[in-house]
Amino acid sequence: MNLAHAIVAGAGLAGLSAAVVLAEAGVAVSLSDSAAQAGGRCRSYHDPALGLTIDNGNHLVLSGNAAVTAYRDQIGASTPLAGPDHADFAFADLASGARWTVRINDGSLPWWVLSRQHRVPGTRLADYIPLARLLRGRDEPIGEVVEPSGALWDRLLAPVLLAALNTPPAEASAALAARVLRETLGRGGLATRPRIAEPTLAAAFIDPALAWLEARGTRLAAGRRLRALEFSGDAVSALVWADGREEVAADEAVILAVPSWVALELVPGLDAPVEHRAIVNAHFAFAATPDMPQMLGLIGGTAEWVFAHQDRVSVTISAADALVQQDREELAKILWRDVQHALGVTAPLPAWQIVKEKRATFAATPAQDRLRPGARTRWRNLFLAGDWVQTGLPATIEGALRSGHTAARLALGRPLLY
Structure with a gap:
């Protein structure tokens, strides 16, 4: 297919990664997301309870993550990722x-x-x-x-x-x-080496990509929900958005970079993971001191990892399905006690925020991993992206970026790099 235009539905990291590869190849890109902002589950926002800009969670990457490095280099992300030298x-x-x-x-x-x-x-x-x-x-x-x-x-x-x-x-x-x-x-x-987005995920991964894409003629259409796909023969023929129907021409491709449960509703006969695991994050308006470790793993508590930022201390609990129904204030108190113990803090409970992601990732079991589809579908112009698509990796930032990169290169008919 001589690709002239691509429609990317979903502006999380997978969709942004795909859009960047396509735009770099000279393809006109239309980028939409149902949310009010880009980033998906890697988002930053101003929280009025804290009076701070926070991330929804502490998304860690490692220095050997090749797709992270390539993506940030491509979009000119100048904000460095923080972390130790070793x-x-x-x-x-x-x-x-x-x-x-x-x-x-x-x-x-x-x-x-x-x-x-x-x-x-x-x-x-x-x-x-x-x-x-x-x-x-x-x-x-x-x-x-x-x-x-x-x-x-x-x-x-x-x-x-x-x-x-x-x-x-x-x-x-x-x-x-x-x-x-x-x-x-x-x-x-x-x-x-562990690498943490500073000051925010948006600064490290989202805002530079949006600016890079806009400079090449691609602007995000936020708050635009995809309701259905229409098919004709071996191709997607139209997309039905909440604001209307869009025909898909013969020289256009569609990259579906939405959560797995949304894709299952849109794509007939699709296999995808159906079990998910939660992540709970807590943010406390407590400025870290220079002697605090930037990242500390905890054993024997409710909190599992503590991250000390300049303006806040954050806590992450993985596979937190048992905690998502717990009272938020009680959970904040429990986690602050862990922080006090771990960091030697005597201050009372500061302003706090609890962020619960009930379907943060697919369950990384062998059975669910086998359900992950490839990026290519049986329709010649439809490609899948997302950390739930088969990348060989679990649901991580690295996996999401690779999935978008792969979907875009398949649409372009180019050899895969990952």
Whole structure:
């Protein structure tokens, strides 16, 4: 297909990634989203309860995320991602009071596991050998590949895999975990350094993309809901928006970058994940002090990760289905107690905000992973994008960006890079 125009439905990171690739290729792009702003589940907004601009959640990327780097370079994102110079991960056990830092060396040869000062306390070199089985990436639960117990599991693997997969690690897909580990930890510490959007997700990923696209003639049509697709033969023939019907010409392509549950309603016969897991985030109007770790993993509490920003402290809990119905104020009090314990804070509960994403990601189990469709569909001009599309990765920023990149290159008829 000699592509002249592309319609991108959805302006989350997958849709923005697709739009950027298409616009760079000289294709005219129409970009729409049902929400009032771009970003999808990676959004920033001013919260009146805090008097601050916050992100809906603490979306962490790693320095080895190739699509993140390529996307930000393409759109000229000048706001740097914050994070340590080395792959140092600090932890605190709220029950025992123990604290430690796992220090992964920069090079690809993992000598850090040989050093008691670098590896997980209470572990031996022999404890790391079974991880080779996990790196093979078999299509089965992680708990059937490695023993889900012991110091290495409790103090490093479980919290890190829970954050990456947003699914209880023992039941999550070993194949998805292996892909993440091979692309980051398997390449050494320089590819495993944590990176956090500063000051906001919008500044790091969304606003530069919108500005870059607008400079090339693409403006976001916000608040525009796609209600239906019409098909004729092997192609999408029209899109039915809330504000009217739009014909699709022979030299046009449609990239559907919407959540999986929306795509299931729009695309006949589509297979896609149907089970999801929640994420709960808490934001506290409490300015971090210089001595606070920028990121701290917690064991033995309700909070799992604490992020210290200049103007706020934020908490993330993954696979938080059991918490989404809990009273917000009671949850804020519980999480602030964890923050007090972890950071040595004595201040009373400050202004707070709880953000609950009930369907934050698909459940990263082997069964749900098998339901993920590819970007190409049986209609020649319809392509799928989103972190739920099959990328080989769990539902992450990296996966979302790759999915959009792949959908756009398929529409252009170009070789895939991921």
